[in-house]
Amino acid sequence: MKYNRQAFCDLSDKEKLKIIKNELSLVTHNGTTKDDLLMLLDWTYNRLVKGDLEVEK
Structure with missing residues (x-):
C-alpha cells in the first residue's frame, strides 16, 4: 500500500x-x-529509542 507521509504523521x-x-x-x-x-x-525505531509511545489508558 502507498502511504502519504503527512497523513501517517497525523495518525x-x-x-x-x-x-x-x-x-x-x-x-x-x-x-x-x-x-x-x-x-x-x-518511526517505529525512533519511538522505541525515545520510549515515548502514547500509552492508551
Whole structure:
C-alpha cells in the first residue's frame, strides 16, 4: 500500500502501530514502496529509542 507521509504523521500512535503490524505481516509488499517501508520502520525505531509511545489508558 502507498502511504502519504503527512497523513501517517497525523495518525495516533495506536493507528500507526496497527498499520506497521499489518505491513510486516504481509508475505509480499505489492504496492508498498521501499520509501514507505523505511518511513514506517524509521518511526517505529525512533519511538522505541525515545520510549515515548502514547500509552492508551
